[in-house]
Amino acid sequence: MTKYFKIEIVSVNLTLNKTAFMAKKIKHKEQFQNFNLVVFGGTGDLALRKIYPALYQRYIDGQLNCKYNIIAITRKTDQEDHFRSQVRLFLEKSLEGTKGFDTGINEFMSNIQLVIAREPSVQGYKKLKEFLENFKGYQNIYYFSTPSSAFGPISKALKDSKLADKNSKVVLEKPLGHSLESSITINNEITKTFDESQIYRIDHYLGKETVQNLMVLRFANNLFERAWNAENIDSIQITVAESLGVEKRAGYYDQSGALLDMVQNHLLQLLCLVAMEPPFALNANEVRNEKLKILRSLRPFTKESIRSESIKGQYTRGNIEGRKVNSYLEDIEKYESKTETFVALKTFVDNWRWKNVPFYLRTGKRMKKRYSEIVINFKQVKHNIFPSKEEMNNNKLIIRLQPEERIELIQMTKIPGPGGYRYKPTALKLDYIDTFEERFPEAYERLIIDVIRGNQTLFMSQDELVAAWTWIETITNSWKSTNSKNVLYAAGTWGPGDEILSSGESWITKKWKNK
Numbered sequence: 001m002t003k004y005f006k007i008e009i010v011s012v013n014l015t016l017n018k019t020a021f022m023a024k025k026i027k028h029k030e031q032f033q034n035f036n037l038v039v040f041g042g043t044g045d046l047a048l049r050k051i052y053p054a055l056y057q058r059y060i061d062g063q064l065n066c067k068y069n070i071i072a073i074t075r076k077t078d079q080e081d082h083f084r085s086q087v088r089l090f091l092e093k094s095l096e097g098t099k100g101f102d103t104g105i106n107e108f109m110s111n112i113q114l115v116i117a118r119e120p121s122v123q124g125y126k127k128l129k130e131f132l133e134n135f136k137g138y139q140n141i142y143y144f145s146t147p148s149s150a151f152g153p154i155s156k157a158l159k160d161s162k163l164a165d166k167n168s169k170v171v172l173e174k175p176l177g178h179s180l181e182s183s184i185t186i187n188n189e190i191t192k193t194f195d196e197s198q199i200y201r202i203d204h205y206l207g208k209e210t211v212q213n214l215m216v217l218r219f220a221n222n223l224f225e226r227a228w229n230a231e232n233i234d235s236i237q238i239t240v241a242e243s244l245g246v247e248k249r250a251g252y253y254d255q256s257g258a259l260l261d262m263v264q265n266h267l268l269q270l271l272c273l274v275a276m277e278p279p280f281a282l283n284a285n286e287v288r289n290e291k292l293k294i295l296r297s298l299r300p301f302t303k304e305s306i307r308s309e310s311i312k313g314q315y316t317r318g319n320i321e322g323r324k325v326n327s328y329l330e331d332i333e334k335y336e337s338k339t340e341t342f343v344a345l346k347t348f349v350d351n352w353r354w355k356n357v358p359f360y361l362r363t364g365k366r367m368k369k370r371y372s373e374i375v376i377n378f379k380q381v382k383h384n385i386f387p388s389k390e391e392m393n394n395n396k397l398i399i400r401l402q403p404e405e406r407i408e409l410i411q412m413t414k415i416p417g418p419g420g421y422r423y424k425p426t427a428l429k430l431d432y433i434d435t436f437e438e439r440f441p442e443a444y445e446r447l448i449i450d451v452i453r454g455n456q457t458l459f460m461s462q463d464e465l466v467a468a469w470t471w472i473e474t475i476t477n478s479w480k481s482t483n484s485k486n487v488l489y490a491a492g493t494w495g496p497g498d499e500i501l502s503s504g505e506s507w508i509t510k511k512w513k514n515k
Contacts, residue, residue: 042072152189318491
């Protein structure tokens with residue numbers, strides 16, 4: 001059993017050509033159990049860009065206060081030198097914007113091993129087993145940074161090789177299947193080796209600092225919690241807009257599209273945090289149970305509602321920041337594809353708190369700019385006592401997740417000077433960069449450390465996954481039954497407008513007209 005006690009860690013700050021410690025003291029209350037982190041797909045893009053830099057930043061901070069090994073699993077041979085140069089490149093990039101110290105990259109990289117495993121089998125994992133047997137007593141964490149079709153075979157091979165026991169953990173990257181049926185099949189394969197308490201289904205949005213602040217904003221501020229209901233809130237918008245196209249993910253993306261790539265996980269998790277009831281306690285079971293209630297309360301789509309309350313689109317050629325960009329079909333090098341790169345949904349949470357409050361979800365690629373944002377639109381005052389003919393705007397709480405993380409409260413304010421009560425909306429703004437001197441940890445830093453410590457609060461349960469897929473399939477089935485078509489939109493715009501809605505309802509433009 002892991003023992004917890006208070007210790008003082010001196011973090012490593014090494015100058016460019018020296019190995020002397022700089023005296024920067026950081027206090028961490030917990031001592032982690034020694035661990036082996038085995039990354040399947042260990043030479044891939046995600047591992048290089050996110051996993052290794054996240055661990056490296058925790059090493060710099062002094063939080064990796066135990067013995068550990070990072071084992072990158074690859075099927076390729078003769079790439080040791082290339083792999084290490086790539087790891088170093090991304091570790092150095094993770095230092096950009098920090099005070100200029102070479103903070104022990106060589107020391108950190110000495111803990112990274114490359115192991116070749118050509119196939120998921122007892123024979124294929126022979127070298128991995130030989131390595132891990134040198135570190136008995138360490139907890140083994142298996143990180144599946146591979147397509148989900150490989151999750152089952154890898155799990156079986158680990159079990160057959162006697163490399164998985166009750167102290168092991170497994171981290172699963174999305175997407176977890178492409179449908180409800182496939183996700184259940186994958187889960188059934190994994191649970192033959194690992195039980196639910198050992199499984200960490202990662203969604204990096206839940207590790208973002210501003211997403212974490214949603215919990216504090218709601219439940220630690222009486223001002224907001226008392227007004228957080230249908231009586232006071234008119235609507236809620238959740239937007240994840242990307243200016244990039246499909247980049248190197250064309251093969252995967254054309255099989256998933258914006259709905260499965262973004263809505264099924266990221267946007268639904270944000271919706272859950274906005275809409276959930278206060279949990280009894282801030283632990284995994286209580287938080288996940290409250291999120292599950294929201295997912296099960298989402299109003300299913302029907303053939304009737306899908307026409308007026310959903311839009312899907314696909315980007316064509318356009319301009320972004322003065323640069324010409326290709327269409328989606330050119331990006332994936334196909335003549336035709338029915339895959340959507342834009343989705344907007346109007347949905348409802350059918351419970352007492354949110355009765356008839358619309359939740360507007362929007363995500364798209366090749367949009368005008370990149371940002372993720374949650375907007376809480378409060379209802380207008382019931383009676384305007386001021387004689388001005390100007391429109392009385394409603395209050396808004398804007399939570400910017402990325403970039404330029406901030407929180408804004410839009411309120412009506414009197415314009416100074418004579419002329420009666422003239423007013424306009426102004427913002428009370430909390431800018432994270434200006435307010436906090438601390439470095440903003442990357443989402444993967446928080447999440448990987450939570451795996452090491454055994455905290456599942458920020459990870460999806462299987463019940464959540466099933467509930468999310470069940471709701472998503474009411475959309476995909478309704479699109480199919482109504483033969484819904486993609487609406488083309490130019491890259492560098494905000495996507496399809498309200499003119500394409502058969503009902504004539506203008507929510508799509510109205511809700512985002514000022515962006």
